[in-house]
Amino acid sequence: MENSEIIDKILLVEDEANIVKLFEFNLKRAGYEVYSAMNGKEALEKVWEVKPELIISDIMMPEMDGFEFRREILKDEFLKTIPFVFLTAKGADEDILEGYDLDIQDYIIKTSSTKVVIAKVKAIVASYKKERDKVINEVQSAASNMIAAVVPTVAPYFEGYEIEHWHQTYQGIPGGDFIDYFELDEENMVVILGDVMGKKWGAYYFAIAYAGYIRSAVRFILQSSENFSPGEIIKKVNESVFRDERISEVYITLSVLLLKRDGTLKYSGAGDLPLFYKKEKVDFIKSDGILLGYFENSDYKDYELKLESGDEVYIMTDGIFEARNEEGVQLSVDGFTKIVENKNNENEMLDEIKKEFDVYTNKKYDDDISIIALKKT
Amino acid sequence: MNIIEEIIGDVLVEIINIDRATLNEADELKSALSIKMEEGYKNIIIDLSACDFIDSTFLGVLVNTLKKVAKVGGDLKLVGFRPAVRSMFELTRLFRVFDTYNELQAAIKSFQ
Numbered sequence: 001m002e003n004s005e006i007i008d009k010i011l012l013v014e015d016e017a018n019i020v021k022l023f024e025f026n027l028k029r030a031g032y033e034v035y036s037a038m039n040g041k042e043a044l045e046k047v048w049e050v051k052p053e054l055i056i057s058d059i060m061m062p063e064m065d066g067f068e069f070r071r072e073i074l075k076d077e078f079l080k081t082i083p084f085v086f087l088t089a090k091g092a093d094e095d096i097l098e099g100y101d102l103d104i105q106d107y108i109i110k111t112s113s114t115k116v117v118i119a120k121v122k123a124i125v126a127s128y129k130k131e132r133d134k135v136i137n138e139v140q141s142a143a144s145n146m147i148a149a150v151v152p153t154v155a156p157y158f159e160g161y162e163i164e165h166w167h168q169t170y171q172g173i174p175g176g177d178f179i180d181y182f183e184l185d186e187e188n189m190v191v192i193l194g195d196v197m198g199k200k201w202g203a204y205y206f207a208i209a210y211a212g213y214i215r216s217a218v219r220f221i222l223q224s225s226e227n228f229s230p231g232e233i234i235k236k237v238n239e240s241v242f243r244d245e246r247i248s249e250v251y252i253t254l255s256v257l258l259l260k261r262d263g264t265l266k267y268s269g270a271g272d273l274p275l276f277y278k279k280e281k282v283d284f285i286k287s288d289g290i291l292l293g294y295f296e297n298s299d300y301k302d303y304e305l306k307l308e309s310g311d312e313v314y315i316m317t318d319g320i321f322e323a324r325n326e327e328g329v330q331l332s333v334d335g336f337t338k339i340v341e342n343k344n345n346e347n348e349m350l351d352e353i354k355k356e357f358d359v360y361t362n363k364k365y366d367d368d369i370s371i372i373a374l375k376k377t
Numbered sequence: 378m379n380i381i382e383e384i385i386g387d388v389l390v391e392i393i394n395i396d397r398a399t400l401n402e403a404d405e406l407k408s409a410l411s412i413k414m415e416e417g418y419k420n421i422i423i424d425l426s427a428c429d430f431i432d433s434t435f436l437g438v439l440v441n442t443l444k445k446v447a448k449v450g451g452d453l454k455l456v457g458f459r460p461a462v463r464s465m466f467e468l469t470r471l472f473r474v475f476d477t478y479n480e481l482q483a484a485i486k487s488f489q
Contacts, residue, residue: 048405049379076408176433197437251440253433253469271469290470294440318433321468330430330461333468366399367432 040069230256230268231300319369419451426457
């Protein structure tokens with residue numbers, strides 16, 4: 001335990017000061033971080049802050065007793081997964097039976113020897129962590145097989161443009177960002193950047209679902225129209241998402257670009273961040289579309305730019321603007337604008353931006369980060 | 378405790394008492410709201426006066442709750458925007474879907 005990087009946390013719920021002192025001393029000596037609460041009510045206030053690996057709770061306590069506290073914990077999908085142990089003065093059968101009815105892991109008798117208490121705690125925490133790690137490993141393994149469905153390894157070749165993207169996961173775990181490229185024909189390429197609201201695994205699975213929706217919408221537009229419009233693509237995706245109960249509780253920002261070989265760029269967005277373009281100076285377009293899935297009938301306006309050789313365009317997700325420096329100051333739209341302004345145009349588009357971004361954040365990211373850069377050649 | 382809950386008449390007020398509301402607070406708020414909404418509360422105020430920053434996960438909980446309470450004839454109103462939070466709502470155009478107030482009292486009054 002002493003060598004592990006993350007210390008396991010225990011929430012001890014007990015009103016008798018002597019018992020708290022004794023358990024705190026022994027558990028801390030065994031390498032655990034111990035948080036204590038005087039009763040169930042106080043523990044409910046602390047449990048979200050601590051997110052412990054184990055809860056040890058007395059039964060008889062003022063204000064909210066152990067049974068009521070346990071029943072409150074069971075109401076929450078996340079909290080009920082935390083192992084729970086009752087602490088009791090004696091092994092009273094009624095207490096034990098009621099406790100097991102409340103789906104607890106075990107009992108600890110207050111007068112048990114330190115060795116027995118620590119052995120029980122270690123076994124329960126180890127078993128919980130083993131199960132949790134197993135699930136994470138399985139999901140991680142499945143995710144690595146599916147990662148290509150969310151972010152392509154490299155940007156495609158499209159004559160007349162240089163296209164690059166940079167995607168950085170949050171704490172090494174896939175998040176809600178997704179990138180897609182769709183070559184409609186020799187003249188037209190669709191570029192898609194989305195961000196599902198959320199972090200880590202939950203958002204990642206929805207990101208895969210959204211990527212699927214968007215591919216379907218693009219195909220639909222392709223079959224039903226000769227005049228391709230990013231706004232129409234977003235409108236179709238929004239209608240599908242709104243109607244689908246399975247993902248109706250998820251919201252997403254989306255930027256869609258349609259590139260034409262002659263340099264025409266059409267752009268539309270839903271709740272997304274501004275599109276930056278660099279001609280002689282840096283400017284941006286703010287789309288006015290509302291995020292996907294909120295209103296059934298939303299319109300998404302197309303914006304058009306005519307790019308000339310050397311012009312650059314950037315679209316990104318919120319991880320860029322929300323990134324903070326050591327003082328906690330966000331990069332913001334202005335900070336990003338300065339980076340793009342000062343960038344040397346001769347270099348690869350994203351190399352300098354990545355370097356500047358890493359210097360600013362000291363490589364500590366708060367969210368997953370995605371940015372797509374295009375240059376007209 | 379990062380979220381303080383108050384009941385004023387039939388209005389549920391959740392005060393987000395932390396400067397950065399992110400994944401943890403999003404989970405906590407979602408859990409608190411889900412319990413109260415099951416109890417029948419549909420008029421909700423979220424007080425963001427203490428927040429310097431909210432991330433998209435937290436924002437997702439606000440949007441989702443607004444949609445849910447609107448379906449049953451309720452509303453979710455927001456109070457107190459510091460500059461970075463205001464800018465996030467402006468950038469994502471969410472000002473259009475939420476009713477916003479500078480003061481808690483004004484938001485409570487709007488439900489009466």
